[in-house]
Amino acid sequence: MIVCVCNNVSDRKIRQAVNEGMRSMAELRDNLDVGTCCGKCHSCAKQVLCDSLQSGEPHRHQAAYAIALAA
Numbered sequence: 881m882i883v884c885v886c887n888n889v890s891d892r893k894i895r896q897a898v899n900e901g902m903r904s905m906a907e908l909r910d911n912l913d914v915g916t917c918c919g920k921c922h923s924c925a926k927q928v929l930c931d932s933l934q935s936g937e938p939h940r941h942q943a944a945y946a947i948a949l950a951a
């Protein structure tokens with residue numbers, strides 16, 4: 881599914897970015913350009929980010945998940 885239409889970023893690409901170490905919307909924005917145009921994708925991208933962090937190793941991602949939710 882395409883999350884960010886403006887920059888052609890899919891949920892798969894966001895999950896891959898999380899697997900590679902990205903932990904925040906700021907990192908997704910800086911590396912994938914998510915939300916840098918119209919911004920309508922922000923909430924969906926944030927949900928995919930949080931889901932990806934939650935589905936990973938719980939202890940390792942717990943703090944990052946809290947930070948992503950607060951952003």
Ligand code: FES
Nearest residue numbers: 886917918919921
């Ligand atoms: S849909 Fe992501 S910036 Fe427009």
